[in-house]
Amino acid sequence: MTVDVLPRARPPAAVTRVRALPALIRHAVHAFLRNPVAAFFTVAFPLTFLIIVSSIVGNETTPAGVPVAQFLVAPFAVFGVAEASFTVLAADTAALRENGVLARQLVAPVPIRTVLAARIAAAMLVSAATVLLLTVVGVAGYDVAIVWRKLPAMLVTLLLGAACCASLGLALAALVRTARATQALAQAILIALAFISDVFIVGADLPRWLAATGSALPLKHFARAMAETFHPGGGYGFSPGHLAVLAAWTVAGAFLAVRRSDWRPRGSSRARPPAEPTVRTAARLSPPTLPPGRRRAASLAGQIRYALVGLSRDPLAVFFAVVFPTLLLVLFPAVFDDAHVHGLAMAQYLFAGMLTYAAAVAGYVDLPEGVAAARAAGVLKRLSGTPLPMRRHLAGRVCATLLTALLAAAVLAAAGVGFLGVRVPAGHLPAVLSTLLAGALCFASLGLAVAALLRSARSLVAVTLGTLLPVCFASEVFVVGDRPLPAALTAVAGLFPPRHLLQALLTATAPDAAGSGFAWGHLAVLAGWTVVCLLVVRLRRLW
Incomplete structure (x- = not known):
């Protein structure tokens, strides 16, 4: 049946x-x-x-x-x-x-x-x-x-x-x-x-x-x-x-x-990653016919290009490091017409503030995110089997961070000096550039230290984003008036680099100040943070 x-x-x-x-x-x-x-x-x-x-x-x-x-x-x-x-x-x-x-x-x-x-x-x-x-x-x-x-x-x-x-x-x-x-x-x-x-x-x-x-x-x-x-x-x-x-x-x-709906892929924004450092690429960057010094320089230049290509393929990183600070510099004076902050015109004060923010984003957010992504992909671990030293790879990324900070500074200067009446004494230009590079280097070392301490890329991004903006706000990087912050908040902000970089840049960009423009006390704090963070990176392996 x-x-x-x-x-x-x-x-x-x-x-x-x-x-x-x-x-x-x-x-x-x-x-x-x-x-x-x-x-x-x-x-x-x-x-x-x-x-x-x-x-x-x-x-x-x-x-x-x-x-x-x-x-x-x-x-x-x-x-x-x-x-x-x-x-x-x-x-x-x-x-x-x-x-x-x-x-x-x-x-x-x-x-x-x-x-x-x-x-x-x-x-x-x-x-x-x-x-x-x-x-x-x-x-x-x-x-x-x-x-x-x-x-x-x-x-x-x-x-x-x-x-x-x-x-x-x-x-x-x-x-x-x-x-x-x-x-x-x-x-x-x-x-x-x-x-x-x-x-x-x-x-x-x-x-x-x-x-x-x-x-x-x-x-x-x-x-x-x-x-x-x-x-x-x-x-x-x-x-x-x-x-x-x-x-x-x-x-x-x-x-x-x-x-306008079209659900077919229109072209990938998942850009091909830059060529990973291998024996072949390292040999090409360090040809044996060159003297050792020139080989090291050529290798470093290749790592800088490697890092810059990665940044250029991340439009959100470029936006927050370069475009966003310029947008704030242009918008705030338009919104708060004739407003003054701590005795300075709004645009003059914000010029130093946005330089600080750009250096912080480039060094503390973008750099460790790129390092964490390379570590997750196994790039950093494989470097140990190549002629390329890890320190040169990291130096290339740090140099790319410094170049990003300089690019942001150039865009901010074009907007501020060209259209908003920002004035920077010509004699203070060395102080401005030196202070900006010292701040970017400090944030880069801090970002590398955080990357060394936190192994997860997701937790790393959450920590850097979750701490940077509140600290910048408490450090009066984004201040829009003369209302004093609570004393406790100001004291806490004084422990971290953003406030010291801001104060050093305000000294360097002060339009009527005499002297060289160097704020040695604040620069000493930035140097101290840099040394401590580099020691953390040395003691904690990144890969």
């Missing part, structure tokens, strides 16, 4: 999509948690600055008796939502397309729109978690009050704002060719708009053209609608005008994303 076994009926396509969606959302959330840069700018960055700014304003209140901190949660929450829903989503979508994942979904049971819906849902979950975390910290630590009757308006605003950012992120990913370019452009757009959209700077008297630009784009409307939901005044917190603008931008972004 035989029994016919009927084939199991396949579930409808709609059921397959519904079943796959939760798993895809979990996968997207896990991918976000494994991305330290995304997690830092989405969660850690707004949380850190909420704590710092709230600590600075202390117990200050408005004339109506409302704590100033009440109005700080909304703008930082908006930045976190925009980072997750716009920047991270755009970069992830471009990476999925570039790696061929979306093209393979064309013949898979789960369609592309389900994958993208899961990514959008994950971005919204991360956004909601960021807003909840900021609100809890504000309520617990800084007397922020939740206006319960405005909670529905907050949820609607959050949902619509995240949807608007997501649609624009997908549109940007559809328009830009590579994942690296998408990530760099998205980050640049968001940070630039945050300064003119009541996010980083609330209520500033902007120039007319900047105010008009901010009002035409959706981030300011998102920020103002979100701020209304935290305002303790009357009403239910809905901002129909701002929400209508967000809805219009959502439709426009979705239309553009659908119209």
Whole structure:
């Protein structure tokens, strides 16, 4: 007797999509948690600055008796939502397309729109978690009050704002060719708009053209609608005008994303790594016919080129080391017209501050990240079997860091001296260059020390990013006024290199100061940090 076994009926396509969606959302959330840069700018960055700014304003209140901190949660929450829903989503979508994942979904049971819906849902979950975390910290630590009757308006605003950012992120990913370019452009757009959209700077008297630009784009409307939901005044917190603008931008972004959608890879931004140092390349860099001194020089020049090529293929590193400081130098004087900081014009002070920041990013963030990537790929370990000494390879990377700092200085000088009225005495130019190189060398040694102490590349990036910006803020690198910082914060900042490099550069770039421009006390501190960090690198092997 035989029994016919009927084939199991396949579930409808709609059921397959519904079943796959939760798993895809979990996968997207896990991918976000494994991305330290995304997690830092989405969660850690707004949380850190909420704590710092709230600590600075202390117990200050408005004339109506409302704590100033009440109005700080909304703008930082908006930045976190925009980072997750716009920047991270755009970069992830471009990476999925570039790696061929979306093209393979064309013949898979789960369609592309389900994958993208899961990514959008994950971005919204991360956004909601960021807003909840900021609100809890504000309520617990800084007397922020939740206006319960405005909670529905907050949820609607959050949902619509995240949807608007997501649609624009997908549109940007559809328009830009590579994942690296998408990530760099998205980050640049968001940070630039945050300064003119009541996010980083609330209520500033902007120039007319900047105010008009901010009002035409959706981030300011998102920020103002979100701020209304935290305002303790009357009403239910809905901002129909701002929400209508967000809805219009959502439709426009979705239309553009659908119209320009092409899920085939358009060319990889995963650039081929530079040729790893091998016996053959080392022999080519050190031909036996040259004298030993020239062979060493030729080998070092090759390692400098090696490091510079790697930096040039990382647009996000170039953006934060060169473009971002120049953007701040141009934007801040435009936002704070005729403002002075510690007796100096805004542009004059920020010129020294942005030189400090550029040197710190190049040495403390970009350099150890490149070293950690080479170590993870086994490049550093294989160097022990080649004629190329490890110290020469690291020297090439450090020299590339110094060149990056000089490039950033040249761009900043072109913008500051050429257009913003920054003045640097000609007799102080040796002091400026020497101080900048000493600071970049200090940050490079500090970055190598951190790379030697931390073996995981992911934890390394999280530590460097998570410490640099708060320390720079406490060191008054980003200061925008004469409000004094808390004494404890200033004392802590005085222990670290950014404050000493800033003070040394302020001395070197002082327009009316006499003398050579060298701040020997601050330079001695930088030298001390450099020596200690190099000892750590020597005692702890990098490979």
